[in-house]
Amino acid sequence: MAVEWTITIEGRNEFGDTCRKEVRIDKSWKGLSDGDIGLSIADGKKIMAALQIAVVSHEAETYSLFRRVCPDCHTFRPVKGYTTRKIRTVFGTVEVRNPRWMLCRDCHPGMVAAFAPLNEICPDRATPELFELTARLGSMMPYRQAAKVLGEFLPIEPTETYATVRKRTIRVGERLDEQNAKEERRARAQRDDRSQLEMQLPGGRRKEFVISIDTAHVRSADPNSARNFELVVARCGRGGRGDVGGRYFVTSNTDQAAIRDRALHALQQEGYCDFGNVTVISDGAEILKRLPRAMLKPTAHIIDWFHIAMKIQPMQQIADHIVRSQSDPFEVLPTIDRDIRSVKWRLWHGRVDGAIRGLQPLLARLKDSQSAGEFSIARLYSLASQLLTYVHSNRGAIVNYGKRYRAGLRVASALAECQSARNWGSDSVLMTL
Template sequence: MAVEWTITIEGKNEFGDVCRKAVRIDKSWERLFDGDLGLSIEDGKTIMTALQSAVVNHEAETYALFRRVCPDCHTFRPVKDYTTRQIRTVFGTVEVRNPRWMICRDCYPGMVVAFAPLKEICPDRATSELMELTARLGSMMPYRQAANVLADFLPIEPTETHATVRKRTIRIGERLDDQSAEEERRARMATEVTEERRQFEMQLPGDRRKEFVISIDTAHVRSADLNSARNFELVVARCGRGGRGEPGGRYFVTSSTDQTAIRDRALHALQQEGYCGFGHVTVISDGAEILKRLPRAMPKPTAHIIDWFHIAMKIQPMQQIADHMARSRSGLSEALPTINRDIRAVKWRLWHGRVDRAIRNLEQLLARLKASQGDGEFSVARLHSLGSQLLTYVRSNRGAIVNYGKRYRAGLRVATTLAESAVNSLVGKRMVKKQQMRWSLHGAHMLMQVRTADLNGELRDRLREPFRQPEPNVPPLFKPKPPLLRAA
């Protein structure tokens, strides 16, 4: 026993024409004993495929008819020919009629140009929604898994394989990268005019939002190029405004370690947060050499701060070893009675920005540890090694160590927590920690552009931006001027 369901789809266009399409679904009673109740995913695919076919055909025919009217003389343009065009959508592939119109011969005499109106709204033979969905899934999970997810829930063609997902993701990343490059160029031109000026804002006491903060870090990705190094670096940053508790701001990722490229990306992200080229900018990094180039290239005033978390993590193992030595009550604790207190004093002075005193205390501490290494104690040797590393780190970043306590009490940021979380959410889950793939520099960069735009909440708007202003079919040079304007 079976029940036949008929679903009728009816639509009416602007001229009053009615279009009807019926979809039949057979449901047998035997399936109820298997727990198959109601409509299944396959039934939903069948219904949505029929509905999508009707809607896409109607909209394509309407838009083609709209583009046939000449905007200058308001008459129909001549017909070149009629072909068919397959458009891939999230609810299946639809074959539509694809006419080609000639430009108006009265308005443009002597010119023979034909154009396809459907190419203006669907240049990739796929809707922007399908391109966006494919790119978003491809940036979040492996390409094969993304293709399987699309095939499980959407009525797409079997040709939508992992290779299709990869190509679309990279293509979308290239478009986003080109848009960012153009916006960065405009932002750079705007900052060159106002390089020596300051922000035109009222300076309120305790206002944390007057400071623009760039939390920046690097991520290592396995390289697929056999002729290059084993890993390459991606620069990951988050640009925001305000102190702790404020929104983190916008993400940006770049595979280029060039000083100008990182600066342009940072200026573009800060511009979206309200930066006009003449504000107070603070760059917080872990002291890597490629990240030290950014503060020197940014507009003035720009300050560079070493992340306090990295300083504290270098002191923490020293503190643990010193606490163990104090609890053990061995001969080392009698030879170095103040080792625990000295390490805490170094940490306190670094927290309050007293770098010179901290360096002197570290040098004295290392001298005492070196004198005590003759006892053959492993703890002393390890403590001396960690202290030497800390001393080298502090000396090389002396100018970027500030009064962290004062900034913390003022509610300002003192660590690259935002950058560390950005590395985990952007790069770590997709490329490093869980996935064992090897990446090319170009592929990783383009994939990160998609992922960054998705996390910034602008992927959909940026993909639809080129469709909002269709390109003219005739160059402006050949467009005739009205008689009055030509006479003037």
């Protein structure tokens, strides 16, 4: 016993023309014992291919008829001729009638020219969705495997080979490069210094656009491979602590102009019009210092308070241990814990010179106390030296964090840190390339 399923597809255009398509699917009860239940992939391909043929043919015919009407005198344009055109879609290739219309002789006297209306809606002979899907698969797997996956699940013709996948992937990449180049040219033309022009509205912290930026290191799983690179992860938005962070972007291009253009593009999606106050929050890495220098003015660079605090925390723990131990080697450092807290307090309030003046005598006392051979003192001296170097290198980007915190503004790049950790697991990532 067999069951015949008939699927009828009907469409009607603006001119009243009706298009009807029927698809028949035969299902035998004998196949139920073999697990043939429901529609198979082949049945799905057949249905979607028939539906796509009906829809594309109807749309192409309707658009061609619409374009035959002259927009000036509203009469039909003369016919140059008829050909056929193949349009490749994700649900199969559709062959449609491809007319060519002449220009209206009354509206364009003396001009003899013809045009194909289908070139206007499908210049590549393939839909943008098929290009995007092919390029996405081609970028994630070998071209042969991508072509096999397309043919396995979609009613794709055998002509969709690995060579086609490669060409489409390269073409989409070229278009993305052209788009980035246009954005770069537009950004360079808008690099004039601007000032804050927004109104003094309630909730002033939303006037500030914040770029929280961090890096993630990606190294090859093969220890002998040299294909290691660094990714830049950033979140661009506006608002203070507790507000929605904004848009992310990730790039492996660490060029100054490339990072700036990606940041400007992300900020524009958040309402940035090239004249708002911009604040870049980073950990002070040299690769990230390029962004504030390339951004439109006014742009401020702030060192992430979290990284400063994480450099002071182990020092504080060692100092507390030294004070509690009260052994002979530590008697020369009775106030070491209070001295480190004082340095942290000064940095929190942006008093960089005072913090440096507090670190220098502290280092001198630790250096004199290293003769006792105590590991804790040697470790504390090393951490204090690193902190002093870090403060010296980034003194221009250390601000009054307490004032920003009380105003509800961001003082850390936690938004970019969280996304970096979520995507890559840690700052050092193992990846098979």
